[in-house]
Amino acid sequence: MSYKVTIADTGEEFHCRELQHLLAGMQQLGKKGIPVGCRSGGCGVCKVRITSGEYQVKKMSRDHVSEQEEENGIALACRVSPRSDIQLQVLGHLKKIVTPKK
Amino acid sequence: MAFTGIMRPGHVQLRVLDIDEALTHYCDNMGLIETDRDDQGRVYLKCWDEIDKFSVVLEPSDRAGMDHMAFKVATEQDLSRFESRVKDFGVETSRVPAGELNGCGERISFIAPGGHRFDLYAQKEQIGNSIPTTNPSPWPEGIKGMKAIRxxxxxxxxxxxxxxxxxxxxxxxxxxxxxxxxxxxxxxxxxxxxxxxxxxxxxxxxxxxxxxxxxxxxxxxxxxxxxxxxxxxxxxxxxxxxxxxxxxxxxxxxxxxxxxxxxxxxxxxxxxxxxxxxxxxxxxxxxxxxxxxxxxxxxxxxxxxx
The missing domain is CATH 3.10.180.10 (2,3-Dihydroxybiphenyl 1,2-Dioxygenase, domain 1)
Known part of the structure; x- marks a missing residue:
């Protein structure tokens, strides 16, 4: 079973299978919009707010998603598998290494 | 002996979200060998060519990252000497008793200025590298996956x-x-x-x-x-x-x-x-x-x- 995922920030849409996580669905056809990091629930860069839809979520680092956030639809996209069409907003971002200005 | 003081990286303790998935990764896919477990649920691993009992400790946790990295020093005297020098630098130290990690001697523990915890120790149980010390073969059989050496x-x-x-x-x-x-x-x-x-x-x-x-x-x-x-x-x-x-x-x-x-x-x-x-x-x-x-x-x- 495959569902439509919509990134509200950009309007980007992609399809994601039930057995995939959202980032895998996004990447398989070269789509972009959610930052991609460790893809294992540890680094936090793919943090999203799911505004509508049903999903299952695997264990995520509590450094990046608190229990309260998890209850309120916040998750790491690499740990989320869809069970219906999904709409989400991107919260995470890639940190930049500190490179001092000259 | 050319090696004095801090001899080598001894081990790293990593936090993992799922111990079974972590063991599949580190043992089956990378070739590390499980050598022990403790009552905190931590699992001890070593690479095939390492002599000491463990070089990686996997700690079940609700977050990822490094708990600490430890260096092995050459002698017990080095341990006391570096404890003084770390304190003299202005970094607080504590002592972790022998056996807190299975097979590891007493450790000096401190948080370095960048926020990472480091430990020093002089003793760790040695279990060998799976090949004999007399007429050693070049590598042991049966190592899995990537066959990480150390x-x-x-x-x-x-x-x-x-x-x-x-x-x-x-x-x-x-x-x-x-x-x-x-x-x-x-x-x-x-x-x-x-x-x-x-x-x-x-x-x-x-x-x-x-x-x-x-x-x-x-x-x-x-x-x-x-x-x-x-x-x-x-x-x-x-x-x-x-x-x-x-x-x-x-x-x-x-x-x-x-x-x-x-x-x-x-x-x-x-x-x-x-x-x-x-x-x-x-x-x-x-x-x-x-x-x-x-x-x-x-x-x-x-x-x-x-």
């Missing part, structure tokens, strides 16, 4: 970079082997306690206490390519590689464990002696310093830490 180093992101480097060179006697500089500002420091290109490295960063990667040695570039095959075969999240670093010259590939801790396996890097000059890469050339072939920085490699 835990080699960690690269860490932390704040207070200059003080961290001063601490490691002045209080712990490591040498600056290689660096990246932007004018007179050091961005990266590769530090060595012996003949290796690096035993630990630090990157200037805004957050304290982050792990960029824990690294393991392989035997050859061919073995790095074989690791790349395993990464795809086993659906392991790849970060970068296989490629060559300018820094340290190592042939390398980066990927993530099932909790998001980055690993490296590498081969054929450079070496140094105490009289070797410091090697310097300029910030204008940092793409080539990090990825020698493509010369292009990769956002995830620069910005993802656990």
């Amino acid at each position: 835990f080699d180093h960690c690269l860490l992101y932390g704040n207070d970079h200059d003080e961290t480097v001063r601490f490691f060179t002045e209080a712990l006697d490591l040498d600056l082997a290689e660096q990246v500089v932007d004018g007179d500002v050091q961005i990266a420091a590769f530090l060595s306690c012996g003949y290796k290109a690096h035993d630990i490295a630090f990157i200037r960063h805004e957050e304290p206490g982050k792990l960029h990667h824990a690294s393991f040695l392989l035997g050859s570039w061919e073995q790095v390519l074989r690791a790349a095959d395993i990464i795809s075969m086993k659906d392991i999240p790849l970060d970068v590689g296989p490629t060559r670093h300018g820094l340290t010259r190592g042939m390398t590939i980066y990927y993530y464990d099932p909790s998001g801790n980055r690993n490296e396996v590498f081969a054929e890097d450079s070496y140094r002696y105490p009289d070797s000059p410091v090697l310097t890469w300029e910030a204008d050339n940092v793409g080539q310093a990090i990825f020698y072939h493509s010369r292009v920085l990769v956002d995830s490699f620069m910005g993802v830490v656990s």
Whole structure:
């Protein structure tokens, strides 16, 4: 079973299978919009707010998603598998290494 | 004996979200060997060519990252000596009793200026490297996956970079082997306690206490390519590689464990002696310093830490 995922920030849409996580669905056809990091629930860069839809979520680092956030639809996209069409907003971002200005 | 003081990286304790997934990754896919478990649920691993009982401790946790990295010092006298020198530098120390980690002697523990915990110890149970010490064979049979030879180093992101480097060179006697500089500002420091290109490295960063990667040695570039095959075969999240670093010259590939801790396996890097000059890469050339072939920085490699 495959569902439509919509990134509200950009309007980007992609399809994601039930057995995939959202980032895998996004990447398989070269789509972009959610930052991609460790893809294992540890680094936090793919943090999203799911505004509508049903999903299952695997264990995520509590450094990046608190229990309260998890209850309120916040998750790491690499740990989320869809069970219906999904709409989400991107919260995470890639940190930049500190490179001092000259 | 040429080795005195801090001898080598002894172990790294990594936090993992799921111990069974972590064991599949580190043992079946990378070739580490389980040597013990304890009542806290921690699992002890070693690479085949390591003599001491463990070099990696997997700690079940609700978050990823590094709990601590430990260095083995040559003698008990060194342990007391470095305890004094760390305190004299202005860093608080505590003692962790022998046996807190199975088979490990008493440890001196402290938080370095960049926010990472480090331990020093002089004793660890030795169980051998699976080949005899008389008429040794070149390698043991039955090692799985990537066949990692040893835990080699960690690269860490932390704040207070200059003080961290001063601490490691002045209080712990490591040498600056290689660096990246932007004018007179050091961005990266590769530090060595012996003949290796690096035993630990630090990157200037805004957050304290982050792990960029824990690294393991392989035997050859061919073995790095074989690791790349395993990464795809086993659906392991790849970060970068296989490629060559300018820094340290190592042939390398980066990927993530099932909790998001980055690993490296590498081969054929450079070496140094105490009289070797410091090697310097300029910030204008940092793409080539990090990825020698493509010369292009990769956002995830620069910005993802656990």
